Amino acid sequence: MNLNELNQLIRKDRKSVFPQFFTDKPISRETLEILFENANWAPNHARTEPWRWVVYRGEGRQELAKDMERTYRDNVAPEKQDDKKIAKVTDKILNADTIIGIVMHRDEKERIPEWEEVAAVAMAVQNLWLSLDTLGIGGYWASPGYFTRDTKSLSRMGERERCLGLFFLGHHAAPELPRERGDWREKVQWVEN
Numbered sequence: 001m002n003l004n005e006l007n008q009l010i011r012k013d014r015k016s017v018f019p020q021f022f023t024d025k026p027i028s029r030e031t032l033e034i035l036f037e038n039a040n041w042a043p044n045h046a047r048t049e050p051w052r053w054v055v056y057r058g059e060g061r062q063e064l065a066k067d068m069e070r071t072y073r074d075n076v077a078p079e080k081q082d083d084k085k086i087a088k089v090t091d092k093i094l095n096a097d098t099i100i101g102i103v104m105h106r107d108e109k110e111r112i113p114e115w116e117e118v119a120a121v122a123m124a125v126q127n128l129w130l131s132l133d134t135l136g137i138g139g140y141w142a143s144p145g146y147f148t149r150d151t152k153s154l155s156r157m158g159e160r161e162r163c164l165g166l167f168f169l170g171h172h173a174a175p176e177l178p179r180e181r182g183d184w185r186e187k188v189q190w191v192e193n
């Protein structure tokens with residue numbers, strides 16, 4: 001890969017594609033397997049490989065919709081609960097081809113701080129995200145507050161696990177939308193002498 005191709009991959013191909021642009025074309029199992037293989041090569045401290053994925057497809061999406069509602073009811077104050085919001089999220093889940101539960105797994109000995117495990121999972125998500133465009137699919141990371149607290153939001157999660165959100169995936173017909181970034185020069189300090 002040359003520098004231009006790398007720039008293209010990072011600045012243009014790695015983008016969020018939101019579910020309103022998804023089409024009905026199914027994502028193949030092989031495509032998803034490539035994503036998880038690529039994700040699996042993320043850097044991580046002490047080889048804990050803390051990323052875990054729960055993949056909801058077809059009828060499996062009903063389970064996620066139920067988990068979502070249960071977690072919402074358990075974590076949002078009763079006076080703030082909004083049935084319309086639940087209906088909207090359920091719709092979003094049932095209309096996406098595939099939704100991946102992003103889970104961080106803590107090792108038994110807790111050898112390294114939790115933030116490092118969260119960082120490693122985020123790097124695995126980035127690998128997955130960078131792979132999407134080439135495979136002809138799009139998606140985005142959703143992290144509703146009530147779903148990503150220290151709570152068992154996904155019934156498939158184990159004891160030592162925390163959900164960091166959901167990755168919605170689909171084939172899509174998204175237009176090129178304007179995307180912006182602030183000037184990197186304002187984020188860098190050079191310490192040279």
Ligand SMILES: Cc1cc2nc3c(=O)[nH]c(=O)nc-3n(C[C@H](O)[C@H](O)[C@H](O)COP(=O)(O)O)c2cc1C
Pocket residue numbers: 014015016017140141142143144165179
């Ligand atoms: C950790 C993380 C959590 C995110 N959570 C949400 C979210 O809950 N809702 C949302 O619309 N976008 C979410 N995003 C996606 C960002 O909004 C998106 O990356 C941002 O708009 C920049 O657009 P781009 O990905 O096309 O560059 C999240 C991204 C990250 C990295």
